[in-house]
Structure formats: C-alpha cells, structure tokens
Amino acid sequence: MGIVVERFDHIVINCRDVEATARWYVEVLGMTLEKFGPAARTSLKFGNQKINLRPLGARELDPHWDTGAVEAAGSEDLCFVTSATPDAVMDHLNSCGVVVIKGPVAKIGALGEMVSHYCRDLDGNLIEISVYA
Template sequence: MASLPTSLDHCVIHVSDWERARKFYVDVIGCEAISRQGGYMFRLGDRQLNCHGKGVTAEPVARLPVQPGNSDLCFRWDGPIVGAVAHLKEQSVHIELGPVRRFGAQGDGTSVYFRDPDGSLMEFISYHG
C-alpha cells in the first residue's frame, strides 16, 4: 500500500472549566495555551488539541460535541517512565494504572494512565528502556 501525504494535525477534547484545563494541559502535559473564542486550544509541538466547551461552537461540522470524559489521548514521554511518574506525583495527579507495558506508535513501550480534569483518559508512554 502506498503512503499517503497525511499526518495527525489535531484532535478535540472537552473542557468544562477553561482555567482548570489551562493549568492541567500546561503544567501536566506541557502544552502551550493559545486563547481562542473565550477559551483555549493547546499546542504540543506541531500538534494541537482543539476544545469543545462553554463558548465554543462545534457546529456545523461536529454532529455531536466531544463530551466530558469522552477522550482517550496518549502523549510520548521522552525519557524513562520513572520521570513521568515523578512528574505526575509532583503535580498531584493520581495514576490510575502503571507503569505497564504497552504497544504504541513506535513499538513496545511503558505507560502510565491518569485523567484530565474532565475525566478523559490520558497516557504517557515511554520508549526508553
């Protein structure tokens, strides 16, 4: 099968409290917060998290806005997973599962799972050892 000229540009999460989300996605995930429509979008490198929430209209394209707790996102942790565990503990973020072995976009890795303020599942995966 031939490769197509595509790559992931952005995905969408739900935000019920803009400032709580800004703090989480900046301090815990490491995103840049960009003001938009009374809220934020979050940029991580050349990828972006757009947000549905109060003051942001998902129409006409989204038939149903993303719901609280409805997303499941994995972020690559560049370093050993123990660094991600320590970071989450420093940020007072509860780890739901892990470290556990997982298979991600770069093959075998080790992951920890946690939640964002709206209950969406978050994962840090490390491919280091």
C-alpha cells in the first residue's frame, strides 16, 4: 500500500506584506508570531500547526526558496476550527472590523457537522472559521 500521511506539519502562504499579514492572523485568529531560521523568516503558530509566510517575489530574491509552480497571493482557501461559539466568532470578527462575507452557515468538515463563518485576510485568501457541533 505504500505510505499513509498522518497530518499536516505546516503550510505556506504567499503574501504581499509579511508583517501586515502576520499582524492580521495574530489579532484576528489569535495565532502566535514566531521568527525562525538565519533569515528570521516569519511563521504563525497555533495548536500543533504552523503557517509560514512567504513574501511574493521570494524566489527572485533567493533562488533557494522552495515554492509551488505558481506564486500568487490570495489563492488559498483555509478552514480553521475554534472551540468558541458561533455567536462569539461573529462578535469577535465584528470587533476586529473584519467583514463576514458568509455565515453562520452549516457545513460538513473532516469530523462532521460544523457552523462556519467566512471572511478574507489582507491578501484575499478565503478564511473559514468553524465550530463543531
């Protein structure tokens, strides 16, 4: 059968402004900012997961950057899970000045039924914040 993948370790998001993007994820989603490596790259930690932020044009700045075939900001569709209530999610997004483009709506996630709110980050990535029933 070969190998069986267990989990994600990290994902990488291309962004126009690393510092502004990091600030958005820290303030809106409560992630923790971390600098790593000799170049002090930026990542966002939450739970056992991590998102690395890569500036657009990184490949041109340093050809050793590993990137996907197409480098674009705003092309991600990410779903995050919280233990907060759906009402608390809506209240928090509103208090942060984040426009909820859809929600609350019922969805089916990896673990079953959930309630989701959708918004966009600074680069236009679709961000889904979900609460399991």
